[in-house]
Amino acid sequence: MIRVQARIEQSTLMKIASPLLAIFLTLIFGSVLFSAIGKDPLQAMQVLLIAPLSDMYNIGEMFVKMGPLLLCAVGLSLCYRANLWNIGAEGQLLMGALGGSTAALAFIDSSSVLALPITLICGVVSGMLWAAIPTYLKLKFNSNLILTTIMFNYIALYLLLWAVHGPLRDPEGYGFPESALFSDITTLPILFDEGRIHLGVIFAIFAAIGAWVLLNKSHIGFQIRVFGEDEPAARYAGFNGKKISWIVMLFAGALAGLAGVAEVTGPIGQLIPSVSPGYGYSAIIVAYLGRLHPLGALLSATFMAVLYMGGDLAQIEIGVPTAVVGMFQGVLLFFLLACDFFIRYRVSFITNNNPIQE
Amino acid sequence: MTISSDHTDYRIELRNITKQYPGCLANDAINLSLQPGEIHALLGENGAGKSTLVKTIYGVVSPDKGELLWDGDIVQIKSPSDARDLGIGMVFQHFSLFETLTVTENIELCLSKKQLSSIDNLADKITELSKIYGLDVDPSRYIHSLSIGERQRVEILRCLVQSVKLLILDEPTSVLTPQEVSSLFVVLKKLSNEGCSILFISHKLHEVTEICQKATILRGGKVISTCSPQDESPSSIAKMMVGDLADQDAGYSKKEGQQIILEAKDFTLPTKQPFGTSLKQVNFSLKAGEILGIAGVAGNGQDELMAAISGEDGRSVDNMLFLNQQDIGAFDAGERRKLGMANVPEERLGRGAVPEMTLSENTLLTQSKDFVSNGMVNWKKVQTYAQSLIKDYKVKCHGEFSEAKSLSGGNLQKFIMGREIGQNPIVLICAHPTWGVDVGAALSIHQSLLELRDKGAAILLVSEDIDELFLLADRIGSICDGYLSPIVKTDETDIEQIGLWMAGSFISDSQETVL
Structure with a gap:
């Protein structure tokens, strides 16, 4: 007989093991899937997870993708x-990109050293x-934060599309929906010669690191944790x-917003319609995979970035669509939530045990 | 499956009932037997295993070992409906009634089809039964319009409709006024005369000596002794339960307060919740160096009053609440705390302490001023202080890293009490400080409160336990339906008077004076 029992205390081991177990199960699921469509699962995994870390250029690209994921996830x-169920990182990222681009285009002929900081601040703001x-709508009218933030993602996306097709379009760009390339003064410096790490x-x-300090060492961080875990206690x-x-x-x-402005002033260098391949949404999974812990997010953002890279490489090398990345993310979140069950519950197998002897 | 046995004269007999929970042996080879018509008390501190035992009888919990005999036959009670079929009825401490349904509908819900078909008209049957037993319940009324005492009578009626042979009552008197308690006892005695066995769980020992013929005392999951309460006194039973502590918790001297610290003037606040109680023209003045006790049956506005005073209610009021003559009606809970108010809430876990945080973190919850500089927390200092709280207030736990939820109710209460007292508050508001707490912990909580009073703090004590209020409070009043009675010196009143006030006898008077 299988018996499910609530644990007296949450299992610390399972808190850490659960994401690892979820990743493992996702890989098994992926292997089965790749076999089913006639690809060699080992080769597929190699391309998805190992190849992205195989040379300096790829590692650099991996970091470029990790940056926005980590910023949003933290x-x-x-x-x-x-x-607070904020699903709106994607919209906030896009608005950061749009605000930052507006500033960067205004500085296109400038040579002021303040141009880049101001551009970044515009993005952040x-x-x-x-x-x-x-947030205002929630506090004032008690509106549902999940719904409003999702809706604001779409509003942000269409604002950005409108801007890139209209006022911010490069007048010399032959009608393509792209802004002019930003000048060097408003472009984030590259850190290494090789790759695009910025x-x-x-x-x-x-x-x-800052968020970790805030959460664990500061009084306001403590208040945030109490507020989230036990609102009546916070009120008390x-x-x-x-x-x-x-x-x-x-x-x-x-x-x-910083993630968004860093994308357009960093690797992209101009405003384009597809600033983000869904970083703001993937960051939700990154945050959970990192156990809502800022330093955990560092690891999970790295993993997710590898997966993004792997998706690109898989398309090129073994001819599977990049949609495989989205599918992997979904399956991963599914397994993660399932594995989290074991943080609070334990399953034991008991042999025949008749409670009342006669 | 039934096997005959020789003890045919017992209504129910438990043999070697054992139940192991993860980390706790709740029942350890318990034997217990009741004859028809016997009123039997089940006594013990919190966590002694009383609830587990009665839940076993009622089929909610299945024991790991042991057997249960009903009228001499071994039976297996796998669910509450098995228990009801045998004739076992139970009135839980927290009632299980639907507030938006009528009495008849509530009773109908727990009857099986067979039982329903044997009753012609349920409402008539309820009226008839409530006449026979003097329960006085109108079957067509909605539960939310009933008082707590009336609701309890509905629960009892629900058992009577099913022709009950064993009635289990889990702390039935803790929510009743003294007058309601005596009328409950009349019903119980009548049932017992008719041959119904009654298993009665209580913390109030004088009640046990009054109506019970036998008592079984549990400690740590084991039967410590069996006695006949008529031959014992409350204090001798208390000694069996906990040792010698009970004697010490008595005869504290009363004090006279000095200047007025906290004052409510015609405090009126409509309720936030559909079935809550609005506060109506509440007047009191709390003085330094006194304990002001507020009696009342649960749900008469105590929670609302506490939330309004602590600021947790969140709504701002004008010209109604004063701390040292300053209008604090617009201040939130945090600002009121900064002015020197501390608060021991009714719910310990989930409000007074965050269940999944450690005791250190829970120390920081309300006590931040010594531990935070420039917005950063000095966790070393918090931990040292938490250790000293644990030591000073004898909180049983593994240490400052224990999660709050791993502590028993009494130990967590001692911790919260220590944390709030440690802030040297000028006003402490305190709700049901010893509710569900064992005698030993209650004693130390009482002494901490008196110590704080003697240091000159003003203490507002809300409790349902009228004995506790008479023990501790220097002045006393009662709350009913959101009205507060006049406040009188405890020495100059008696339980009878406060009991009448708990039932609201003062309300018409006070309204007249207002008009």
Whole structure:
């Protein structure tokens, strides 16, 4: 007989093992799938997970993808720790890209050293603004944050498309929906000669460390955790729930906005319609895979970036569509949530045990 | 499956009932037997295994070992409906009634088809039964319009409709006024005379000596002793339960308060919840160096009053609440805490402490001023302080890294009490401080409160336990339906008077004076 029992205390081992187990199960699922469509599963896994780390250029590209994922995931981790279901990192990222691009295009003939900082600040502020509206609606009218943030993702996307087809389009671009290339003064410096690793990656790593310090060492971080885990206790202790909501939402918006502006001023170098391949959504999975822990997000963002890279390589080398990445992400989240069950419950197998002897 | 046995004169007999929970042996080879018509008390501290045992009888919990005999036959009770079929009825501590349904509908819900077909008209049957037993329940009324005492009578009726042979009552008197308790006892005695056995769980020992013929005392999952309460006194039973502590917790001296610290003037606040209680023109003044006790049956506005005073309610009020003559009506809970108010809430886990945080973290929950500089927490200092709290208040736990939810109710309460007292508050508001807490922990909580009072703090004590209020409070009043009675010196009143106030006898008077 199989018996499921609630654990007395949450299992720390399972908290760490659960994401690893989920990754393992996802790989098994992927192997079966690749076999089914007639590809060699070992080769597929090699392309998906090993090849992205095989040379300096690929590693560099991996970091380029890790940056925005990590920035968004760190912000989301804080929101989720505070029990605020912000799904709007994608929109905040796009608005950051749009706000930053507007500034960068205004500085296109400038040579001021302040041009880049101002561009970055514009991106950050745009992201914050995009997070602020749903936050205000929630606090004022008790609207559902999940729904409003998702809707704002679409509004942001269409604003960006409108801008890139209209006011921000390069007048000398033969009608293509792209802005002019930004000048060097508003482009993020590249850190190494090889590859495209830019300053934004460093920002992301600092953001993760900073968020960890905030959450674990500061009083406001403690308040965020209490607020998320046990709202009546936060009210009892006299913590200001509105203030906490504003802080985490604006923080998440700022980081997502920074991710967006760092994309357009970094690897892309101009505003294009497809700034993000869904970084803001993938960051939700990254945040969970990292156990809503900023430093955990560092590892999970790396893993997710490898998967993004692997998807690109798989398309080229073994001819499977990049949609495989989205599918892997979905399956991974599915297994993760299933494995998390074992943090709170234990399953034991018991042999015949008649409770009442006669 | 039934096998005959020789003890035919017992209604129910438990033999060697054992139940192991993860990390805790709840019942260890328990033997217990009841004759028809016997009123039997089941006594013990919290966590002694009483609830597990009665849940075993009622089929909610299945034992790991042991057997259960009903009228001399071995039976297996696999579910509450098996138990009901045998004639076992149970009234839980927390009632299981649907507030939006009528009495008849609620009773109908737990009857099987067979039982329903044997009753012509359920409403008539309810009226008839409530006449016979003097229960006075109108079958067509909605549950939410009934008082707690009336709801309990509905629960009892629900058992009576099924012609019950064994009635289990889990702390039935903890929610009743003294007058309601006596009328409950009349019903129980009548049932017992008719041959119905009654298993009665209580913390109140004088009740046990009053109506029970036998008592079984549990400690740590084992039967410690069996006695006949009529031959014992409450204190001798208490000694069997916990040792010598009970004697110490008595005869505290009363004090006179000094200047007024906290004042409510015609405090009126509509309820937020559909079945909540609005506060109506509440007036009191709490003085430094006194304990002001507020009695009342649960759900008469105590929670609302506490939330309004602590600021957790969140709504701002004008000119109604004053701390040292300052209007604090617009301040939130955090600001009120900064002014020196501390608060021991009714729910310990989930409000007074975050279940999945450690005791250190829970220390920081309400006590931040010494541990936070420039917004950063000095965790070393918090841990040292948490250790000293654990030591000073004798909190049984593994240490400052234990999660709050791993502590027993009494130990967590001692911790919360220590944390709040440690802030040297000028006002402490405290709800049901010893509810569900064992005698030993209650004693130390009482002494901490008195110590704080003697240091000059003003303490507002809300409790359903009227004995506790008479023990601790210097002045006392009662809350009913959101109205607060006049406040009188505890020495100059008696349980009878407060009991009448708990039932609301003062309300018409006070309204007249207002008009």
